[in-house]
Amino acid sequence: MPDPQLVQDAPALYRREQAVLAATQRLRFFPLAVVAGEGCRLVEEGGRRVLDLSASWAIASLGYGHPAVRDAVSRAMSAMAGVGLVSTCNVEAVQLAEALLACTPGTGERRVYLGHSGSDANEATVRTIRRATGRPGVLAFHGSYHGGLAGSSQFSGLMVDAGEQADGDLSLLPYPSGPSAAEDAQATLTQLDALLEQRGDTIAALLCEPIVSDGGVLVPPPGFLAAVHERLTSAGVLLVCDEVKVGLGRTGLLHAFQHEGITPDVVTFGKALGGGLPISAAVGPAHVFDTAEAFTMLGTAGNPVAAAAAGAVLRTIVEEDLAGAAAARGDQLRAGLEQLRSRHPAVVDVRGRGLSLGVQLGATSTAAKVCYRAWELGLVLYPVGPDSDVLEITPPLVISPAEVEEALALLDQALADVEAGAVSDETVGRYQGW
Numbered sequence: 001m002p003d004p005q006l007v008q009d010a011p012a013l014y015r016r017e018q019a020v021l022a023a024t025q026r027l028r029f030f031p032l033a034v035v036a037g038e039g040c041r042l043v044e045e046g047g048r049r050v051l052d053l054s055a056s057w058a059i060a061s062l063g064y065g066h067p068a069v070r071d072a073v074s075r076a077m078s079a080m081a082g083v084g085l086v087s088t089c090n091v092e093a094v095q096l097a098e099a100l101l102a103c104t105p106g107t108g109e110r111r112v113y114l115g116h117s118g119s120d121a122n123e124a125t126v127r128t129i130r131r132a133t134g135r136p137g138v139l140a141f142h143g144s145y146h147g148g149l150a151g152s153s154q155f156s157g158l159m160v161d162a163g164e165q166a167d168g169d170l171s172l173l174p175y176p177s178g179p180s181a182a183e184d185a186q187a188t189l190t191q192l193d194a195l196l197e198q199r200g201d202t203i204a205a206l207l208c209e210p211i212v213s214d215g216g217v218l219v220p221p222p223g224f225l226a227a228v229h230e231r232l233t234s235a236g237v238l239l240v241c242d243e244v245k246v247g248l249g250r251t252g253l254l255h256a257f258q259h260e261g262i263t264p265d266v267v268t269f270g271k272a273l274g275g276g277l278p279i280s281a282a283v284g285p286a287h288v289f290d291t292a293e294a295f296t297m298l299g300t301a302g303n304p305v306a307a308a309a310a311g312a313v314l315r316t317i318v319e320e321d322l323a324g325a326a327a328a329r330g331d332q333l334r335a336g337l338e339q340l341r342s343r344h345p346a347v348v349d350v351r352g353r354g355l356s357l358g359v360q361l362g363a364t365s366t367a368a369k370v371c372y373r374a375w376e377l378g379l380v381l382y383p384v385g386p387d388s389d390v391l392e393i394t395p396p397l398v399i400s401p402a403e404v405e406e407a408l409a410l411l412d413q414a415l416a417d418v419e420a421g422a423v424s425d426e427t428v429g430r431y432q433g434w
């Protein structure tokens, strides 16, 4: 059971944070304040160990403090081959680019951009494609999320739908999902055909998530992305697949787009790639990414320490077949979640792929309360979706079968407690959420 004091009053570290760190960086659902992490657990101030079913928004792909990452970081830090790529190259960044090219399907001569965060990888990609093609237009989907910087937020459907200023050359298409996904897909394709017919020669790229994650864990209907890609290719528009949240093994294959039978023109990576260190990447055609020198520079991009961490993450995922592990643990989790659905009226839908799963609840406040209660019980997960009513489940790929069972038992308890009225509106009202 949780420490009652911890539940009543936010921990001291949490209160100290509020006094010094900007609120613009916060998205909080409960006062989680950590001092350490190990495997799939975070250690709170006071020593309580909580099971992290979110991997900190799918970033801690190998969990916390994985020896492969720790050793790579410590080796790279001791050698310290410069700090970035602007006016020197370094061995760790070159090796990482070689590894990314080797593991990412694609044709023709390609190049790798290295950045710090999914947001800047997507932003640099769009800027570079616009520059290379001379076309200003960008397409994306309602509900999609591609980043939180000036450019990336302005072509993120989720943000624009919520009132963020849209990029002036952005067109958003509806994302097919739910029971009418097949008909919706046809309607979206018809809309895309019309757009391409009218002004295809002014459109540079379409950005898509192979599973819309923050927008509610929406898996595309079969054949939809392939049909989109075919149309884009005929119009000379590039398909950018944003694998930042669901890529690198999480869905049961190394790349989430591989479930769709497509080879995107550009693939962007982030989050999981660094296993907790800040690094992102884009892999795409040389004629696009070599367009102009000194065009998308960040002083510490290609940092050898972050690049070494990413190299270790990639190697571990491939050598230990963590995609296969994600498929197996995903099946186990999904079966358990389906059972919860049959027992708890609050659960409306269970969906996703591998270890990228969503549990839709009937109401926003229920989702906030279940997340809060789960944290009280020692389990970390967060809500997503335009209505914040979908519990997102994206644990570290190294989660064990026993940890999956433990998580399911805690979630079962949290649902039962919320159904019994254990969490008040006032308690969750203290945390802003999305």
Ligand SMILES: Cc1ncc(COP(=O)(O)O)c(C=O)c1O
Binding pocket: 057, 117, 118, 119, 120, 122, 145, 146, 147, 148, 209, 213, 214, 242, 243, 244, 245, 246, 270, 271
């Ligand atoms: C699909 C997708 N793309 C891009 C981003 C932005 O990544 P970051 O927050 O690491 O900049 C996110 C973040 O949630 C994401 O889910």
